[in-house]
Amino acid sequence: MAPAPKSVAVVGAGPAGLATAKYLLAAGLRPVVFEPKSHVGGLWAPPSASDAIDTIQLDPRMTVNTSKYTSFFSDYFPESVAALPDRPVAREMGEYLKGYAATFIPPELLRLETLVTGVEKRVEGGWKVRFKGIASNKMENEEDFEFLVLATGVFSHTYTPKIAAADSFEGKMLHVSDYDGEKLFSGKKKPRKVVVVGGELSGSEAAADVALRVSSLPEEEREKIEVIQVFPRPPWVLPKLGAIPDPQVQGAPKLLAIDQGFYDTPSIVNSPPAKDPKEKYRRLHKTLIGIKGGDQSDISPALGVSPEWRDKPLSLGLSDSYIGFAKSGAIKTILGRVVGVKGQRGLEIVTVKEGEESRALEDVDLVIWATGYTPLRTLSRILSPGLKTAFGADENSCPAVLTRALYKQTLHPALGPTGAFVGIQRRPYFAMFELQARWIAGLFTGKIIFPSLNDFEDVAKGEAHLLAIGKIDEVMIHAGGGGDYIEFLRQIGKIIGIDDVFKYGLEMNCRPRPWIPAHLPPFPDAGSPRSQHSLAAQSALENQINSESTSPSLISRHIFAQLHGHWTINRHIVSRLPGFPSGIFTGTAIFQPRLSTFSSPLLAGQSCTTGHTVLPPDTNRYTMGNEITEYLYSETGTLTTETGFSFQGSRKYIYTLDPDKGIMSTWFVKPADGVSVDYFFHRIEIGRKPEKLENEWGCRWGVEKEGGVKAASEHLCERDWYWPGYRFEYEGPRLKRFWIRYRVQGPQKEYVTEAEYTRG
Numbered sequence: 029m030a031p032a033p034k035s036v037a038v039v040g041a042g043p044a045g046l047a048t049a050k051y052l053l054a055a056g057l058r059p060v061v062f063e064p065k066s067h068v069g070g071l072w073a074p075p076s077a078s079d080a081i082d083t084i085q086l087d088p089r090m091t092v093n094t095s096k097y098t099s100f101f102s103d104y105f106p107e108s109v110a111a112l113p114d115r116p117v118a119r120e121m122g123e124y125l126k127g128y129a130a131t132f133i134p135p136e137l138l139r140l141e142t143l144v145t146g147v148e149k150r151v152e153g154g155w156k157v158r159f160k161g162i163a164s165n166k167m168e169n170e171e172d173f174e175f176l177v178l179a180t181g182v183f184s185h186t187y188t189p190k191i192a193a194a195d196s197f198e199g200k201m202l203h204v205s206d207y208d209g210e211k212l213f214s215g216k217k218k219p220r221k222v223v224v225v226g227g228e229l230s231g232s233e234a235a236a237d238v239a240l241r242v243s244s245l246p247e248e249e250r251e252k253i254e255v256i257q258v259f260p261r262p263p264w265v266l267p268k269l270g271a272i273p274d275p276q277v278q279g280a281p282k283l284l285a286i287d288q289g290f291y292d293t294p295s296i297v298n299s300p301p302a303k304d305p306k307e308k309y310r311r312l313h314k315t316l317i318g319i320k321g322g323d324q325s326d327i328s329p330a331l332g333v334s335p336e337w338r339d340k341p342l343s344l345g346l347s348d349s350y351i352g353f354a355k356s357g358a359i360k361t362i363l364g365r366v367v368g369v370k371g372q373r374g375l376e377i378v379t380v381k382e383g384e385e386s387r388a389l390e391d392v393d394l395v396i397w398a399t400g401y402t403p404l405r406t407l408s409r410i411l412s413p414g415l416k417t418a419f420g421a422d423e424n425s426c427p428a429v430l431t432r433a434l435y436k437q438t439l440h441p442a443l444g445p446t447g448a449f450v451g452i453q454r455r456p457y458f459a460m461f462e463l464q465a466r467w468i469a470g471l472f473t474g475k476i477i478f479p480s481l482n483d484f485e486d487v488a489k490g491e492a493h494l495l496a497i498g499k500i501d502e503v504m505i506h507a508g509g510g511g512d513y514i515e516f517l518r519q520i521g522k523i524i525g526i527d528d529v530f531k532y533g534l535e536m537n538c539r540p541r542p543w544i545p546a547h548l549p550p551f552p553d554a555g556s557p558r559s560q561h562s563l564a565a566q567s568a569l570e571n572q573i574n575s576e577s578t579s580p581s582l583i584s585r586h587i588f589a590q591l592h593g594h595w596t597i598n599r600h601i602v603s604r605l606p607g608f609p610s611g612i613f614t615g616t617a618i619f620q621p622r623l624s625t626f627s628s629p630l631l632a633g634q635s636c637t638t639g640h641t642v643l644p645p646d647t648n649r650y651t652m653g654n655e656i657t658e659y660l661y662s663e664t665g666t667l668t669t670e671t672g673f674s675f676q677g678s679r680k681y682i683y684t685l686d687p688d689k690g691i692m693s694t695w696f697v698k699p700a701d702g703v704s705v706d707y708f709f710h711r712i713e714i715g716r717k718p719e720k721l722e723n724e725w726g727c728r729w730g731v732e733k734e735g736g737v738k739a740a741s742e743h744l745c746e747r748d749w750y751w752p753g754y755r756f757e758y759e760g761p762r763l764k765r766f767w768i769r770y771r772v773q774g775p776q777k778e779y780v781t782e783a784e785y786t787r788g
Contacts, residue, residue, distance in 0.1 A: 033058040036472065037157045037173040039144050039410070042070020043125060043458055044451025045179035047101065048465040050132040052177075054551060055469035060173070061133065064143040064162055068129045071183055072121035088119035089651045093229060093346055094457070095285035097569050101458050102548040104128050105565040114285055114572070115268065147176060148412035154446060175472050176447040180406045182454055187402040187427055192368030192376070197395070199373050204230045204398040209652065212394070213241040219393035220253055223375060225366050226398030227259025232345030233653040234398050239353040240656065244622035246703075255353075256389065258362045258377060262324065262333050264316045265345035265354075268655075269586050271761040272540075274578055279735035279757040279764075282577045283586050286346070288542040288569075289319065293533030296514055296543060304495060305507045306339035313338040321760040327354050330361035341507065349621060349656050352592030366395075402427040403452060418442030427454075433488070436505055436519065437512075438464050441484040445471065457513055459545035463520040463529075466551055470524055517543075526554050536566065538573040580714035581690025583737055587714075587756050588685040588692055589656065590763035591619040597663060599783035602725055608779055613677065615665015617785065621656045624684070626705045628693075640708040659683040660703060681709065690714075694752075710743040710752050718753025721771060725780050730767035731755045748774030 034057050038045050041063035049059040067073040071086050092099050095114050099121065106127065112120055129138065139159075145168055146158040155176040160168045186203040194201070200219070204226075212219060224235040235257045242253045270289045271281035302308035313333060317323055325332030331354060353359045364379040364387075375389045407430075408416060408423040416422065419433055419442065431452055434440050438448055448471070450464045470476030486494055487502060494503045504515045521529030526549055533543035546565035550556045576582060599613040624645040661681040668674050682695040682705050692712040698704045718731045718740040731738070731753040739754040753769040769782035 034174045034472070035060065035172075036175040036177060037062065037144075037147070037155060037171075038177045038179055039147070039157075040070065040179035040181060040451075041065070041068040041129070041138065041140070042072075042179065042181050042451065043101075044181060044461040044464075045070070045177070046125060046129050046133065047458070047461040048177050048179055048450045048468065049137065050128075051462070051465035051469045051551060052472070053133070053137075055473050057175070057469065057472060059133075059137060059177075060171075061138050062142050062144045062157070062159055063138070063140050066141050066163070067122065067126065068138065068140070069122040069125040070181055072118050072125060074119065074122050086118040087651050088117065088122070090118045091115045091651075091653060092118070092121060094287045097285075097542070097544040097546070097565060098287050098291075099458060100124065100545065100565065101128060102462055102545045103550075103559045103561045104131060105546065105561040105568070110564065110568050144410050146410050146412065147178075148415070149444070149447075174446065176443070177450055177468060178407065178448070178452075179450045180403055180410075182403045182427060182452055183401040185402055185405040185423075186397075187400050188397045189399055189426075190424065191366055194369055196371075197369045197373065197392075199393045199395065201395045201397065204234045204396055205401075207234055207237075207396055207652070209237050209241050210647075213238075213245070218245075218249070218253065221389070221392050222253070222255050222394045222396065223366075223389060223392050224255070224257045224396045224398055225259075226400070227257065227261070227263035227343055227345060228398070228400070229344065229346050230400075231257065231259060231398035232263060232265045232347040232350045234396050235359050236347045236350040236353055237652040238396070239358045240349060240621055240623065243353075243358060243620060254360065255358060256360045256362060258364055258366055259330075259343070260363070260365045260380060261340065261343050262331050262337060262363065263343040263345040264320065264324070264333065265331070265347055265350045266316075266319065267348050267351075267586075267589065267761075268346060269348075269582070269589075270319060271586060271758060273758070273760070275539075276578075277735060277737075279759075280578070280737050281583070281586060281758045281761070283582045284540070284542075284573065284577055286319075288544075288573070289540060290315070291514070291543045292540040293530055293536065293543045293547075294541060297530055297534065301500075302504065304500065305341075305491075305503060308504065308507055309340055309342065310338050312342055316342070319761060321762050324351075327351055328361045330363040347653070348589040349592060352621070356593055400427065400454070404430060415442055432506060435479055435484055435487050436502070436523075437516065438467065438520075439479060439484075441481065445478040453512075453516075457545075459548060460513065460516055460520075462545065462548060463517065463524065466524050467520055469552075476524065532558070532566075536570060538570045540573070542569065542573075544569060579690070583714050584690040584692050584712070585655065585685065585687060587737065587763060588683070591659060591683065592621055592656065593787075594618055595785040595787060597665060597783050597785055599781060600727070601667075601779060601781045602727060603779035605776070605778050608777060609667075609669040609671070609673075610779075611667050611669035613665050613667045613783070615663055615677075617661065617663040619659040619661055619683065622658055622660055624658045625682075625703075628684075628708070642705055642707075655685065655687050657685045657687060660697075708743075709745065710741040710750060712739045712752070712754060713741050714739045716740040718755070718769065719751060719771070721769075721780060727780070727782075729753075729769060729780075729782055730784055731769040731782060736766075748772055748777055 036052050036057050036059040038048050038059045038061045041061050045061055049061050052059040065073050075085050092115050096116050141163045142159050143162050144159045148156050150156050154174045158168055158170045186205050222238050238255050242250055266286050269283045270286040274280040274282040323333045364377040366375050367378050368376040370376045370388050373392050375392055377387050379385050405423040448468045451461050491503050501519055505512055505519055517529050530543055532547035546562045595617045597615050597617050601610050603610045627643045627645050628640045661683055664678045666674055667677050680697040684693050694709040696706040696709055698706040717738050736755045736757040741752045743750045751771040756766040757764050765786045767784050771780045
């Protein structure tokens with residue numbers, strides 16, 4: 029009779045725990061997965077009334093920060109996944125993880141609604157795990173296991189740094205996970221001064237969300253509210269869609285999810301190893317300067333990643349609207365650290381660039397801590413006192429204390445050869461979880477040698493010691509700013525016998541060639557043929573890059589985001605009727621973002637001459653981090669006629685985006701209030717070429733020049749026909765300028781007007 033498989037307790041059924049269980053099973057072990065929630069999926073699990081456990085839960089509508097190709101596993105890409113948008117929402121991620129568990133993990137090995145209350149090493153070897161059922165409030169039980177994997181995740185609880193006199197603050201302080209912008213800004217009493225602390229992902233999203241809600245208020249209320257963001261180092265705030273030049277059309281973009289452009293396989297493979305972290309950081313900063321088209325100093329001084337920051341770890345934010353708000357001053361930025369409370373509503377800040385000087389922010393109503401998450405509260409609850417002492421961290425410690433103490437972010441001498449961490453990294457990249465799980469499977473089955481005591485002691489002595497003795501790899505795998513992802517893949521791949529973890533990325537039939545988890549070699553035999561799921565994911569991404577990256581829908585979304593802010597206008601008017609003068613209009617235009625004020629069944633393919641019903645907005649659609657879908661457009665300036673007369677003029681429109689269909693449209697504003705929608709004007713049909721007018725009207729129209737992205741439409745407005753034409757011209761990743769032309773024909777009108785917009 030064959031011996032029973034060795035048992036492994038896996039704590040946590042998020043993506044890290046599920047991947048671990050899958051690979052342990054494939055290695056011949058018997059994992060038992062403990063999860064206090066009623067569903068698998070961790071952060072992405074659907075909320076349930078029986079989830080009586082204090083951990084973070086995502087809004088089911090919230091979009092994932094990385095594309096689906098980075099956020100899915102190497103060998104699970106069913107047809108239902110291929111049909112999802114490039115950035116799924118949390119609900120869709122939860123369904124994906126549910127399907128992954130059903131495919132690879134027998135249900136009897138999943139102990140849902142079971143809270144682990146303690147783990148400790150047994151004298152005779154292995155682990156004792158204590159647990160209790162949540163739904164039935166059962167008494168605590170215990171069970172012995174030969175191995176233990178802690179996959180509790182890094183996002184299980186909020187982290188807020190301790191500051192002096194925090195209890196004396198009479199305003200409101202909350203973590204970004206508790207932020208409800210709708211509730212805060214819909215009542216009569218709104219916060220007048222809001223301070224967002226933190227500059228990375230949730231910091232940029234929270235600051236942008238507050239700014240959008242303020243921008244949506246009436247002008248008299250808007251002017252009374254101040255939004256301030258404080259961060260200790262300038263964050264690179266990246267758009268969710270990255271633009272690279274389209275090789276087929278000058279001045280037009282090719283669009284990719286930002287993570288796809290960042291992990292181009294040839295760039296990874298052809299880059300020589302950095303000699304130390306500082307060189308690595310300089311390379312990463314250089315890459316980001318190329319992606320952003322500059323160092324952000326033109327946005328605000330605090331956001332400028334000047335040379336003195338470029339040998340330090342990166343700070344990364346992600347938002348399509350943040351840069352526009354920061355550039356306009358709607359978000360005021362301060363490079364510094366919040367160190368304490370002063371008085372009843374003041375914050376003491378130590379500035380970073382001004383010689384560590386102290387300054388105060390007075391009359392603060394709301395502080396939003398966007399300072400991240402920590403696994404330490406969960407671990408402090410379940411680890412024995414001896415283990416907690418060995419890790420040198422308690423639940424109030426900075427989360428980085430734990431990851432710096434681990435060998436290759438996975439192992440610790442206090443756990444010994446029978447215990448490990450999976451998924452303790454700050455970035456939820458699924459490929460990291462898979463490689464950790466494969467490594468652990470090899471360790472627990474004795475196929476891979478456990479690191480030596482000297483290896484652990486060297487890590488404990490810190491970076492300077494590791495550099496002095498030449499252990500560059502161990503330093504690089506802990507290097508911050510997200511650059512550790514590639515180093516982690518390379519190093520763990522070699523440990524588990526994959527000499528070139530990036531080779532399948534080079535087989536991509538597209539440009540660029542992003543490395544994704546589907547490029548991981550098969551397990552346990554890395555030389556066996558790749559699975560159909562792996563090949564399907566690669567094929568879908570190739571198609572997206574080759575065909576969909578220049579699709580009208582994607583281009584519309586990117587152009588719409590780029591419109592945000594101030595533009596300078598130079599408009600030429602050529603009229604054939606004496607009652608409508610020809611001339612030149614010069615002035616400024618503002619695309620002011622706001623929450624959607626209405627909706628309309630504007631369908632692709634619907635005639636622009638068809639009436640469009642105006643409906644109330646879909647208030648359930650918007651969540652923090654989503655795209656802006658509406659602008660109030662305002663322009664003011666001077667019209668100088670051919671006869672020398674000058675007139676002051678202004679006009680307003682509403683621009684909207686349907687993000688699902690990628691359709692932009694323009695609407696008239698009610699003259700009575702100057703802000704509400706009146707009726708439909710026209711749709712902006714990307715890819716439709718404007719009509720040729722040069723010979724007929726004798727002008728050199730900017731819309732008709734070669735290059736850029738072109739659009740056109742037509743619309744019968746009461747008795748007048750309008751034929752709009754557009755051309756959008758990119759320079760690198762940014763929309764540099766654009767032209768809007770209208771040919772108008774009616775009983776009292778016959779003219780052409782074309783405006784050139786350049787950044788003001």
